[in-house]
Amino acid sequence: MEAKQRGNQQINLQHGEPHSHSPAYQAVLRAGPRVRPLQQAHAQIVVLGKHCNLALLTKLLTLACAAGSITYTRRLFLTVSNPDSFLFNSLIKGSSKFGFPYDAVWFYRRMLLADISPSNYTFTSVIKACADLSALRLGRSIHSHVLVCGYGSDSYVQAALVAFYAKSSELSIARRLFDRIPEKTIVAWNSMISGYDQNGFSREAIGLFDQMRELGVEPDSSTFVSVLSACAQLGAIGLGCRVHDYVVSNGFDVNVVLGTSLINMYCRCGNVIKARNVFDLMSERNVIAWTAMISGYGIHGYGREAMELFGQMQIQGPRPNNITFVAVLSACAHAGLIQEGRRAFADMKQEYGLVPGVEHHVCLVDMLGRAGLLNEAYQFVKDLNPGELTPAVWTAMLGACKMHKKFDLGVQVAEHLLAVEPENPGHYVMLSNIYALAGKMDRVELVRNMMIRRGLKKQVGYSTVEVDHKTYLFSMGDKSHPEIYWYLDDLMLRCREAGYVPAFESVMHELEEEEREYALRYHSEKLAIAFGLLKTSVGMVIRVVKNLRMCEDCHSAIKYISVVCNREIIVRDKLRFHHFNNGSCSCLDYW
DNA sequence: CTAGGGTTAG
Numbered sequence: 001m002e003a004k005q006r007g008n009q010q011i012n013l014q015h016g017e018p019h020s021h022s023p024a025y026q027a028v029l030r031a032g033p034r035v036r037p038l039q040q041a042h043a044q045i046v047v048l049g050k051h052c053n054l055a056l057l058t059k060l061l062t063l064a065c066a067a068g069s070i071t072y073t074r075r076l077f078l079t080v081s082n083p084d085s086f087l088f089n090s091l092i093k094g095s096s097k098f099g100f101p102y103d104a105v106w107f108y109r110r111m112l113l114a115d116i117s118p119s120n121y122t123f124t125s126v127i128k129a130c131a132d133l134s135a136l137r138l139g140r141s142i143h144s145h146v147l148v149c150g151y152g153s154d155s156y157v158q159a160a161l162v163a164f165y166a167k168s169s170e171l172s173i174a175r176r177l178f179d180r181i182p183e184k185t186i187v188a189w190n191s192m193i194s195g196y197d198q199n200g201f202s203r204e205a206i207g208l209f210d211q212m213r214e215l216g217v218e219p220d221s222s223t224f225v226s227v228l229s230a231c232a233q234l235g236a237i238g239l240g241c242r243v244h245d246y247v248v249s250n251g252f253d254v255n256v257v258l259g260t261s262l263i264n265m266y267c268r269c270g271n272v273i274k275a276r277n278v279f280d281l282m283s284e285r286n287v288i289a290w291t292a293m294i295s296g297y298g299i300h301g302y303g304r305e306a307m308e309l310f311g312q313m314q315i316q317g318p319r320p321n322n323i324t325f326v327a328v329l330s331a332c333a334h335a336g337l338i339q340e341g342r343r344a345f346a347d348m349k350q351e352y353g354l355v356p357g358v359e360h361h362v363c364l365v366d367m368l369g370r371a372g373l374l375n376e377a378y379q380f381v382k383d384l385n386p387g388e389l390t391p392a393v394w395t396a397m398l399g400a401c402k403m404h405k406k407f408d409l410g411v412q413v414a415e416h417l418l419a420v421e422p423e424n425p426g427h428y429v430m431l432s433n434i435y436a437l438a439g440k441m442d443r444v445e446l447v448r449n450m451m452i453r454r455g456l457k458k459q460v461g462y463s464t465v466e467v468d469h470k471t472y473l474f475s476m477g478d479k480s481h482p483e484i485y486w487y488l489d490d491l492m493l494r495c496r497e498a499g500y501v502p503a504f505e506s507v508m509h510e511l512e513e514e515e516r517e518y519a520l521r522y523h524s525e526k527l528a529i530a531f532g533l534l535k536t537s538v539g540m541v542i543r544v545v546k547n548l549r550m551c552e553d554c555h556s557a558i559k560y561i562s563v564v565c566n567r568e569i570i571v572r573d574k575l576r577f578h579h580f581n582n583g584s585c586s587c588l589d590y591w
Numbered sequence: 592c593t594a595g596g597g598t599t600a601g
Contacts, residue, residue, distance in 0.1 A: 025592050055593040062594075090594055124596035159597040190598040225599040260600040291601040323601055 065094030104129035166195020267296025295327035303335020329363035369400020
């Protein structure tokens with residue numbers, strides 16, 4: 001109320017001359033969001049004896065916050081003798097907006113201690129801070145405070161609460177709250193849809209989007225961003241394209257965020273050309289947009305295109321950051337661009353002053369390892385600081401050992417990993433695969449028993465394929481579509497006639513000899529491809545998404561399938577894309 | 592003389 005009255009007064013002042021501002025106020029305005037000038041302006045305020053003027057101090061504090069110096073903001077705050085609700089709301093808003101959620105909460109507590117009642121404005125900001133922190137307990141208590149203060153039906157507070165519960169992984173609470181909103185704003189819908197998406201529930205995100213459309217609620221660009229992200233996760237290019245068409249034909253502005261999600265969607269659904277079209281048409285491109293496009297080339301194995309774009313970025317684009325270099329290095333790793341990768345890693349440190357993290361080390365080991373430079377990879381690992389020797393780096397080293405059948409080192413690394421992360425089933429699978437490659441079946445058995453004793457299971461692999469805008473999911477030995485089995489049996493026979501030889505060593509260790517070919521034959525990606533071939537007409541591309549990495553046998557089999565059926569098959573596995581056509585794969589067996 | 596809420600990309 002107090003605020004409203006003061007707001008009205010402000011209207012009367014609107015015709016005042018700009019120079020009616022006091023010198024102290026002008027000094028604050030001139031300083032802008034920069035710490036040093038603000039300090040000088042503060043000194044002036046004190047000299048002029050205006051240090052009790054709350055309006056002036058509020059402006060000063062807001063700018064200090066915007067300048068990114070929360071320490072200075074807090075110091076200034078402590079000099080204010082009797083802060084009012086205006087000041088607190090500005091501070092809470094500023095800290096949560098500029099990335100200081102802890103301070104937002106701290107100021108909120110100070111506000112309560114000062115016996116000043118929070119408003120709906122206060123709550124939206126402090127709930128956002130809780131969401132950023134995933135601070136479930138705190139958020140819950142603030143939620144009850146919201147109800148006590150009578151703001152439970154404020155639409156802004158409701159949307160913030162839905163987002164908060166979703167970001168704290170409490171999706172059912174978020175949903176219950178959402179369902180109870182009688183008049184749902186577009187932001188409430190967006191909060192719930194993005195909540196599903198961010199927690200990996202892509203289908204639920206899309207389902208809610210459909211429901212929203214059925215009710216005639218008009219989506220906005222933020223809705224599209226979440227839906228496109230869900231499409232990207234699922235590889236649902238059909239829906240992705242429809243969203244894109246809708247955006248274009250309804251004249252939505254493709255801003256940086258929306259453009260970047262389109263790029264990401266097209267790349268992860270297998271269409272880099274369309275992604276590049278979107279990139280070229282964007283009027284504003286920031287570091288995130290460039291990085292998305294570079295990473296898109298990388299996961300398709302188009303290393304040269306990735307490096308060319310990166311080169312262009314260095315000349316006329318925004319400054320690359322750590323994430324850009326992850327994209328660049330992994331593009332090099334997947335395309336065998338060793339020299340370029342080494343160079344980029346050096347530039348990252350020397351030219352850009354960036355500090356490589358775990359991901360960069362993993363990329364480098366991966367790159368050297370794939371290329372067969374095992375000694376160099378191992379030397380690189382040994383040269384890292386003890387603190388940088390993370391399991392992820394060793395896992396990359398282990399992958400290289402397996403790929404190049406480096407038995408002794410592989411066993412050594414795997415045993416180290418088992419000691420450090422005994423709960424990670426992936427390490428056991430790797431170790432047993434290495435033993436299997438070396439023909440040490442007694443050891444394979446040993447590792448398998450150890451895994452069982454510790455109650456560990458390997459991750460379940462599954463694949464999806466899109467037919468007529470619907471996605472179908474398959475897991476190994478899946479019996480949901482019996483009609484594909486005879487087809488697949490026949491198909492594999494034709495592949496064998498064309499020269500395909502099953503790679504038995506790719507089978508997981510727990511199987512008996514005679515079961516092996518069947519286990520291979522019914523891998524989820526083969527089932528999904530068989531289904532796709534059966535249900536789509538000649539000439540249509542088969543697109544499959546797998547949650548894990550493809551095995552070597554499937555990779556070889558699919559090359560033959562592409563010949564025997566004369567079809568283009570695109571498989572996205574956990575790491576990258578494989579475009580199969582005419583008996584070869586775009587990864588050139590370099591994966 | 593002060594703020595003006597919630598959702599969104601690598």
